[in-house]
Amino acid sequence: METNHILLVEDDEVFARVVSRALRNRNYIVSHTTNSEDAEILIKQIDFSHAILDLNLGGQTSLDLVPMIKQDQPTMRILILTGYASIATAVEAIKLGADNYLAKPADIDEILAALLSHEDHDVALGPKQASLEPMSVRRLEWEHIQKVLGDNQGNISATARQLKMHRRTLQRKLQKRPVAK
Secondary structure, rough: OOOOOEEEEEOOHHHHHHHHHHOOOOOOOEEEEOHHHHHHHHHHHOOEEEEEEEEOOOOOEEEOOHHHHHHHOOOOOEEEOOOOOOOOOOOOOOHHHHOOEEEEEOOOHHHHHHHHHHOOOOOOHHHHHHOOOOOOOHHHHHHHHHHHHHHHHOEEEEEEEHHHHOHHHHHHHHHHOOOOO
């Protein structure tokens, strides 16, 4: 296993290019993919030392990769990186086996610090999230919808029924991005 080979699963091509370049400048080997399916193939082919997983991959979650990675490559350190940080997703990621969790925006130094941290119990929310402020009602609603949607494996109709909401209303809410707080 290469001790400096990083799997980057990120669907934002510009961000992925910036992170990859910065990691390569620090002598890391980077393999980048934009989705979970391609990531699974790479994990079966290459022994990685670390993984950086964007939580939200075009409407899908990368959390499904965490148990699979831990089963195939138990020593791989996993960092979940997200623009939609919440305590609920941080707890879920750590329970599934991720080693750390970091909120975007984050620079390469913050990413490496979170990725290379050897304190298994540490959940690094980064300096921008260090003092967690209460979330707005809109943000809490978004988080709850995402949780229920995940519980229903992305099934909009089942999620709408469980939330006692019309399917079209739910679809409109899902198209809107929540405010940061």
